[in-house]
Amino acid sequence: MGVNKGIADGVGRAHGASTPEELKYQTEKREERLKKGLQPAGGTGTAPVMASSDPNEPLVYDPQYILMVKNLKKYFPIKGGMMSHVVGQVKAVDGVTFNLKRGTTMGLVGESGCGKTTTGRTILRLSGEKTGGQVLFNGQEVYDLSPKEMRSMRTKMQIIFQDPFSSLSPRLPVGEIIGEAVREHNLVQKSEFNAYIDQVMDNCGLQPFHKDRYPHEFSGGQRQRICIARALALNPEFVVCDEPVSALDVSIQAQIINLLKELQEKYSLTYLFISHDLSVVEHISDTVGVMYLGNLVEYGATEDIFRNPLHPYTKALFSAIPIPDPKAKMNRIVLEGSIPSPANPPSGCKFHTRCKYCTERCKKEAPVQREVEPGHYVVCHLFDK
Amino acid sequence: MAKNKPEGYLSARESRRISKENRKITSAMEKTRKRKNVPESEYLTTMHDPNNAVEFDNLHTYFFTDAGTVKSVDGVTFEVPIGKTVGVVGESGCGKSVTSLSLMQLLQRPQGQIVEGEIRLNLGDKAVNVAKMPDKEMQHLRGNYVSMIFQEPMTSLNPVFRIGDQVDEVISLHNGEGKSKEEVKARTIELLELVGIANSEGVYQMFPHELSGGMRQRVVIAMALACNPKIIIADEPTTALDVTIQAQVLDILRSLKDKINSSIMFITHDLGVIAEMADYVVVMYAGRIVEKGTAEDIFYHPAHPYTIGLMASKPVVGKQVDKLYSIPGKVPNPINMPDYCYFKDRCEMCVSGCSGAYPCEVSLSETHKVSCYRYYDEAKKGGA
Numbered sequence A: 001m002g003v004n005k006g007i008a009d010g011v012g013r014a015h016g017a018s019t020p021e022e023l024k025y026q027t028e029k030r031e032e033r034l035k036k037g038l039q040p041a042g043g044t045g046t047a048p049v050m051a052s053s054d055p056n057e058p059l060v061y062d063p064q065y066i067l068m069v070k071n072l073k074k075y076f077p078i079k080g081g082m083m084s085h086v087v088g089q090v091k092a093v094d095g096v097t098f099n100l101k102r103g104t105t106m107g108l109v110g111e112s113g114c115g116k117t118t119t120g121r122t123i124l125r126l127s128g129e130k131t132g133g134q135v136l137f138n139g140q141e142v143y144d145l146s147p148k149e150m151r152s153m154r155t156k157m158q159i160i161f162q163d164p165f166s167s168l169s170p171r172l173p174v175g176e177i178i179g180e181a182v183r184e185h186n187l188v189q190k191s192e193f194n195a196y197i198d199q200v201m202d203n204c205g206l207q208p209f210h211k212d213r214y215p216h217e218f219s220g221g222q223r224q225r226i227c228i229a230r231a232l233a234l235n236p237e238f239v240v241c242d243e244p245v246s247a248l249d250v251s252i253q254a255q256i257i258n259l260l261k262e263l264q265e266k267y268s269l270t271y272l273f274i275s276h277d278l279s280v281v282e283h284i285s286d287t288v289g290v291m292y293l294g295n296l297v298e299y300g301a302t303e304d305i306f307r308n309p310l311h312p313y314t315k316a317l318f319s320a321i322p323i324p325d326p327k328a329k330m331n332r333i334v335l336e337g338s339i340p341s342p343a344n345p346p347s348g349c350k351f352h353t354r355c356k357y358c359t360e361r362c363k364k365e366a367p368v369q370r371e372v373e374p375g376h377y378v379v380c381h382l383f384d385k
Numbered sequence B: 001m002a003k004n005k006p007e008g009y010l011s012a013r014e015s016r017r018i019s020k021e022n023r024k025i026t027s028a029m030e031k032t033r034k035r036k037n038v039p040e041s042e043y044l045t046t047m048h049d050p051n052n053a054v055e056f057d058n059l060h061t062y063f064f065t066d067a068g069t070v071k072s073v074d075g076v077t078f079e080v081p082i083g084k085t086v087g088v089v090g091e092s093g094c095g096k097s098v099t100s101l102s103l104m105q106l107l108q109r110p111q112g113q114i115v116e117g118e119i120r121l122n123l124g125d126k127a128v129n130v131a132k133m134p135d136k137e138m139q140h141l142r143g144n145y146v147s148m149i150f151q152e153p154m155t156s157l158n159p160v161f162r163i164g165d166q167v168d169e170v171i172s173l174h175n176g177e178g179k180s181k182e183e184v185k186a187r188t189i190e191l192l193e194l195v196g197i198a199n200s201e202g203v204y205q206m207f208p209h210e211l212s213g214g215m216r217q218r219v220v221i222a223m224a225l226a227c228n229p230k231i232i233i234a235d236e237p238t239t240a241l242d243v244t245i246q247a248q249v250l251d252i253l254r255s256l257k258d259k260i261n262s263s264i265m266f267i268t269h270d271l272g273v274i275a276e277m278a279d280y281v282v283v284m285y286a287g288r289i290v291e292k293g294t295a296e297d298i299f300y301h302p303a304h305p306y307t308i309g310l311m312a313s314k315p316v317v318g319k320q321v322d323k324l325y326s327i328p329g330k331v332p333n334p335i336n337m338p339d340y341c342y343f344k345d346r347c348e349m350c351v352s353g354c355s356g357a358y359p360c361e362v363s364l365s366e367t368h369k370v371s372c373y374r375y376y377d378e379a380k381k382g383g384a
């Protein structure tokens, strides 16, 4: 695989274990993975996490997975002209498949506008009907639930929204915003209610004197913490975290990440963690999915993805991570060409318009998923044997 | 008063009293501000250094709320030199956005007020003090001369209007003279493409809720750059963007800066971005500046314990730790600040002098200043 070796050199940041601490860390991480019932990264054993047999075959529930998503699609109509006719479709999510084990975290990264938020929202049934595919939560097809069943399901599946400003009611004081749903679903006894809310707020770095203030009186990062507290107050089983820490300074960010991990260990929480900050994703995730224009193009154990990124898009992404050192020389892989539109995605491989390894075949034929090393999947013609 | 109430608790009576007092203070301030025909002499000033685009001088911005006075910005002094980028970092809620909103005169009024200090703005042939400037004059500068990329894009986008109309409006408002509708639209499309929005014709027709978080942020960036501003305030402009588009946006900002010699005040939590963009770095904590210097000073010789803690908290790709370091403790309540160093209760490097008054600024070098007792000796050595 000469080509692959060539591009692997493009990413100088890939890391093996060089120091004793890292070796020790990797051993620990490996044990942690085994404990969580995941296969060790780059190891043996092949439990396909990104199962992709026939896309039309219905999913078979496997109890180890809290969430199974198959061939999920969500298109938005484009209205145009004088009469607002539907003139096309934005294919925001265009066939996403993955399984998520209970108590683990899947990181979701990718270009802005590639459909990460839509994936999260569609899984939680927050953006109307899906266009296609299946979502099994604890074995239940989410889209088959009645409104009443859906309401009780809502406490188990929560989302931390990307844009805290538009998701907080401006007329409620913060204590009420966080406690509203807790009270509605009778999650704690009346006498313990206040203490409970205080505890949740404290966990998320909010202080008691914040309780009676209104959202507009807070800074961006403080508002973000209100959203986190609101979601965690309901004791969910599964949380879609959409850029939960990007508005926070690194110290509070660290505090929240530590909190999320702690809660995960205690209550076996499962996260879908969407973020642009790859260092955070590396730290918190067990598995990582890389999205491009509505599809997962690479998926695997975190260590594998970061140690050995395979897809040309993943490589370009990793090469652009800013380094906190003013003298650092960046070796960015610049993506040529303009970003294609999800309303009119390119033929063949959707990345071919910007890929420097693009061949004639890439323009015509869509690549299929390959398992390049155990548990490490990539969708790219370069890896066809 | 001795009753055992939780911290920050206020009786209804107390809160009424505060709110009455606030009204008195703020309405007096509003009255001075709303006067007609304010003579120019009142807000004309001179720059301390003509090479600076902006000078913040002992800025105090308070919010008069019913729970008490929130001292969001409490004596901030720093400058933005012409053609340079100043990075501002600091704890969430430490007053970064309020500092920049003060410069734009976009504070939430009447409760938000600049109560003390000057913000000098270099207009080339003259300099003005923004803190004293009447609204009407400020409107001419806003968007044209100084423009801001807001932290939360939805605050500057109107949900009921199409993206295209909103960007068009900005263009025709500020430099639309003699431009036909088609020309304005062409410029809008050009701007949208500049910030890397695919399908710009399609996006032109869309409503804000139909865009992804990062696309909204890029629309806001396009709007801010529409008029080639001389001073750009970028409040977390790239947090919603993936790293490849982030790199692209940073390039746009840099090239604009070089093209028309603009200055940038860059607020972000991403130390990597700061390292890449900033010539100078200002570190804020609880409404004050605790350390400032060149990017090299701050990254290679961080001095203030808060800065050191911040550097330690950042996860780095490839550097693996089990649990991230996070500075222990909490920021003090901005309504009720301690009378000693604001960071002391969280500081792991305290020295004996730390319980004294708030430390004053110590020069570690020509460019590098820090407010911390640990460096008092060094200042003496240096003869400062």
Ligand SMILES: Nc1ncnc2c1ncn2[C@@H]1O[C@H](COP(=O)(O)OP(=O)(O)OP(=O)(O)O)[C@@H](O)[C@H]1O
Residues within 6 Å of the ligand: A076, A077, A090, A091, A092, A111, A112, A113, A114, A115, A116, A117, A118, A119, A162, A342, B209, B210, B211, B212, B213, B214, B215, B240, B241, B242
């Ligand atoms: N309600 C909607 N109507 C029409 N199009 C939409 C709607 N919501 C999202 N889209 C489109 O779907 C695509 C994917 O959006 P999405 O918000 O999922 O992106 P994202 O990956 O979360 O990006 P970001 O990182 O910028 O938040 C975008 O092209 C967007 O314009």
Ligand SMILES: Nc1ncnc2c1ncn2[C@@H]1O[C@H](COP(=O)(O)OP(=O)(O)OP(=O)(O)O)[C@@H](O)[C@H]1O
Residues within 6 Å of the ligand: A216, A217, A218, A219, A220, A221, A222, A247, A249, B063, B065, B070, B072, B090, B091, B092, B093, B094, B095, B096, B097, B098, B099, B108, B111, B112, B151, B334
């Ligand atoms: N309208 C307001 N009324 C009362 N307090 C306010 C108001 N706006 C801001 N504050 C307070 O002022 C302080 C500084 O807020 P600011 O938005 O400047 O923080 P920031 O440094 O930008 O933080 P972040 O990084 O989280 O955006 C915060 O403690 C906030 O609660």
Ligand code: SF4
Residues within 6 Å of the ligand: A311, A312, A313, A349, A350, A351, A352, A353, A355, A356, A357, A358, A359, A362, A367, A379, A380, A381, A382
């Ligand atoms: S399939 Fe072809 S165009 Fe697509 S990423 Fe792989 S090499 Fe590039």
Ligand SMILES: [Mg+2]
Residues within 6 Å of the ligand: A116, A117, A118, A162, A242, B212, B213, B214
């Ligand atoms: Mg999003």
Ligand SMILES: [Mg+2]
Residues within 6 Å of the ligand: A219, A220, A221, B096, B097, B098, B151, B235
């Ligand atoms: Mg802010």
